[in-house]
Amino acid sequence: MFTHKDKTQIEQRGSQLDVVLQQIENFKKGFPYLNLTDAATLNNGIIKLDETxxxxxxxxxxxxxxxxxxxxxxxxxxGAASRMFKALFEALDKCKDDKNPEIALAKNAAARNFLINKEKFAFFDELKKAVAGKDVDNEFCGNWIEYLLYEKGLNYGALPKGLLKFHKYDDGQRTPFEEHLVEGARYAKDNENTARLHFTVSPEHKQVFQELFEKVKGRYEQTWGVTFDVSFSIxxxxxxxxxxxxxxxxxxxxxxxxxxxxxxxxxxxxxxxxxxxxxxxxxxxxxxxxxxxxxxxxxxxxxxxxxxxxxxxxxxxxxxxxxxxxxxxxxxxxxxxxxxxxxxxxxxxxxxxxxxxxxxxxxxxxxxxxxxxxxxxxxxxxxxxxxxxxxxxxxxxxxxxxxxxxxxxxxxxxxxxxxxxxxxxxxxxxxxxxxxxxxxxxxxxxxxxxxxxxxxxxxxxxxxxxxxxxxxxxxxxxxxxxxxxxxxxxxxxxxxxxxxxxxxxxxxxx
Structure with a gap:
């Protein structure tokens, strides 16, 4: 099944031949289902805490x-954010293929909801700058979504969720990555006020996460009175x-x-x-x-x-x-x-x-x-x-x-x-x-x-x-x-x- 070249490739990846052979066996036999004996419910495996x-x-x-x-x-x-925008990608595809794009969009309730409420999103100000000077409103079907998803705009369709703007604040917007920093400052700090967090990220985005952390670190440390110890792995x-x-x-x-x-x-x-x-x-x-x-x-x-x-x-x-x-x-x-x-x-x-x-x-x-x-x-x-x-x-x-x-x-x-x-x-x-x-x-x-x-x-x-x-x-x-x-x-x-x-x-x- 495997040539000498294959075995070398497996070794170079840090894997083992017997592990790979077992994986192939899993494909052939499939995985067994779990054998459930009962659902876990309150007082049958699930604890309920009162206020005290x-x-x-x-x-x-x-x-x-x-x-x-x-x-x-x-x-x-x-995790990539692309699945977040599945309906928007589909709307763009329909608009390109349909002779009447406005009707095509009308059939996509999620995309229509996005466009109607676009100003409510934390990333709207950045999106508005990205489309500035572009004739977006005369092309109802395309440009707002295209500039959100693709590299000519915010490129959100290719970014991980952790780097998207989720929430608005008086002093700006926060990504999920930043929200986790703030959470960590409140319950994951030790007796020396060091908040330690570890993020697993994709190799192509590790540097972007690190750059964002260095950019916001000082502000959040000062606000929450902690020192952050943040690490990343792939x-x-x-x-x-x-x-x-x-x-x-x-x-x-x-x-x-x-x-x-x-x-x-x-x-x-x-x-x-x-x-x-x-x-x-x-x-x-x-x-x-x-x-x-x-x-x-x-x-x-x-x-x-x-x-x-x-x-x-x-x-x-x-x-x-x-x-x-x-x-x-x-x-x-x-x-x-x-x-x-x-x-x-x-x-x-x-x-x-x-x-x-x-x-x-x-x-x-x-x-x-x-x-x-x-x-x-x-x-x-x-x-x-x-x-x-x-x-x-x-x-x-x-x-x-x-x-x-x-x-x-x-x-x-x-x-x-x-x-x-x-x-x-x-x-x-x-x-x-x-x-x-x-x-x-x-x-x-x-x-x-x-x-x-x-x-x-x-x-x-x-x-x-x-x-x-x-x-x-x-x-x-x-x-x-x-x-x-x-x-x-x-x-x-x-x-x-x-x-x-x-x-x-x-x-x-x-």
């Missing part, structure tokens, strides 16, 4: 930060997956070389693994709000971190005993207590009909399950927004635990599984707080806690030829499948993503 709980959890977090806990905020920011080429043709043979470029493609956000577990922090907040680049609405987000971020620290303290106690004591020296009462905490608090249940009749057998089971990273995931009540959901699911080792499942991971032809999916009351807004060190302060190797049997295969094309692409387990799905997991309900006010340009017309973004 929110306040005390936030205070616990602030106290631990004051004692030296080092937080960091991790933001996947490499998705590692070694995590790219091989593409295949429709017969599952390696897809080859015109020069005969193998084609590799970025493997989705699940590959970012490698970037996350490179970071050194006690607590890591994770949030998507487009889920931001103006300052007037940030208080709720900040309160709940601190509360989630407080919940994590509360349970981490108990986890560390069990870790220490399980790692430093011989099983013979442990009494049955302790092991029963640790098993109960694992099952009823850390939400990992043993295999059905699995009884640990021997003390040593139970000891090794508990030791393995306690020596894992810990995450607390915010969950929002389902109000029709797209996204994965919280479920109980069976793991490869037969245990049952809390998992975040995307719709593509649930068998569409299995009525029982679909019924469980429809019973979901919450969805995943990507609002995580992670603890990635053990009781000794040693970092876990996060790549050891993934489920490689999860993934996604999609149909693409290259140079007019069809191909199949493969994504690695999602960052908060399969890439964190083997973590200890807690779900906490957070209010819908903390979830304000921008999936289309017209989402910026929502009240939350005005």
């Amino acid at each position: 709980g929110i306040r005390k959890s936030g205070e616990r977090y602030e106290k631990q930060v004051g004692a030296g806990v080092k937080p960091l905020k991790f933001v996947p920011a490499s 998705q590692k080429p070694s995590t790219d997956t091989i593409a295949v043709d429709m017969e599952n043979e390696p897809f080859r470029e015109a020069d005969g070389s193998l084609l590799f493609r970025p493997a989705g956000h699940g590959a970012l577990i490698e970037n996350l693994n490179d970071l050194d922090a006690d607590i890591i907040f994770i949030k998507n680049i487009d889920n931001v709000v103006p300052d007037r609405l940030k208080d709720t987000t900040v309160d709940y971020k601190k509360a989630l971190a407080g919940v994590l620290l509360k349970y981490q303290e108990k986890v560390f106690q069990y870790q220490k005993i399980l790692n430093e004591r011989h099983p013979v020296s442990l009494d049955s009462a302790f092991l029963a207590e640790a098993a109960n905490f694992l099952e009823n608090t850390l939400n990992t249940r043993p295999q059905e009909n699995q009884y640990y009749t021997e003390k040593e057998q139970l000891y090794y089971y508990l030791k393995e399950k306690y020596n894992r990273p810990l995450r607390v995931c915010g969950m929002v009540k389902n109000e029709g927004e797209p996204g994965g959901g919280p479920f109980w699911a069976t793991n490869p080792d037969g245990t049952v635990s809390l998992q975040i499942a995307e719709s593509s991971q649930i068998d569409p032809d299995n009525m029982q599984q679909q019924t469980i999916a429809k019973n979901a009351t919450h969805f995943n807004p990507v609002d995580l707080v992670c603890a990635v060190k053990n009781y000794k302060g040693e970092k876990y190797n996060l790549t050891q806690f993934t489920d490689p049997a999860t993934g996604f295969i999609s149909k693409k094309s290259k140079d007019g030829k069809d191909l199949k692409a493969q994504e690695l387990p999602g960052l908060w799905n399969g890439a964190m499948s083997n973590w200890n997991t807690l779900f906490v309900e957070v209010p819908i006010e903390t979830f304000n993503p921008v999936k289309t340009v017209n989402d910026l017309l929502r009240e939350q973004h005005q």
Whole structure:
């Protein structure tokens, strides 16, 4: 299947031949669906904090930060904005092909809405300058949109979301990147007032992000009384997956070389693994709000971190005993207590009909399950927004635990599984707080806690030829499948993503 030249190419990318062969096998066999056992709901896997709980959890977090806990905020920011403007690109294509462009545009409600409300967007002043002197109004169909999307204007169609102007302020406009800086200044700063943030970006835009940071750094540091420590990384080429043709043979470029493609956000577990922090907040680049609405987000971020620290303290106690004591020296009462905490608090249940009749057998089971990273995931009540959901699911080792499942991971032809999916009351807004060190302060190797049997295969094309692409387990799905997991309900006010340009017309973004 592979020539010597192919193997050299694979090695130069930092990948391994056996990994690539497994990827091809995945194309042939497909990925198994998750086996859901129940939807996670309030008091069945999802914790609900009352006002006192929110306040005390936030205070616990602030106290631990004051004692030296080092937080960091991790933001996947490499996503292109092109999908935000899908309707506008379609409108331009229709206008070029249609003999009556105004009628063509009238059929595209999203594009029409954009043009009618264009002055309400934070980027309008820049767009207005870009089209100054151009005869835009006499060409109702084209120019405003063209100057927004293409290089002759703002070039927003080719930029990442993080660099677009989202919000207006009296002193200017802010990008999502800047909004995350401000958020980070409020809950991701240590006891020396250093706010640490890490952004994963695409290689072609890394310099632009860095330049923007240097431009705004001083102003935001002065306003929020912090020192920013901001770093950037790109998705590692070694995590790219091989593409295949429709017969599952390696897809080859015109020069005969193998084609590799970025493997989705699940590959970012490698970037996350490179970071050194006690607590890591994770949030998507487009889920931001103006300052007037940030208080709720900040309160709940601190509360989630407080919940994590509360349970981490108990986890560390069990870790220490399980790692430093011989099983013979442990009494049955302790092991029963640790098993109960694992099952009823850390939400990992043993295999059905699995009884640990021997003390040593139970000891090794508990030791393995306690020596894992810990995450607390915010969950929002389902109000029709797209996204994965919280479920109980069976793991490869037969245990049952809390998992975040995307719709593509649930068998569409299995009525029982679909019924469980429809019973979901919450969805995943990507609002995580992670603890990635053990009781000794040693970092876990996060790549050891993934489920490689999860993934996604999609149909693409290259140079007019069809191909199949493969994504690695999602960052908060399969890439964190083997973590200890807690779900906490957070209010819908903390979830304000921008999936289309017209989402910026929502009240939350005005």
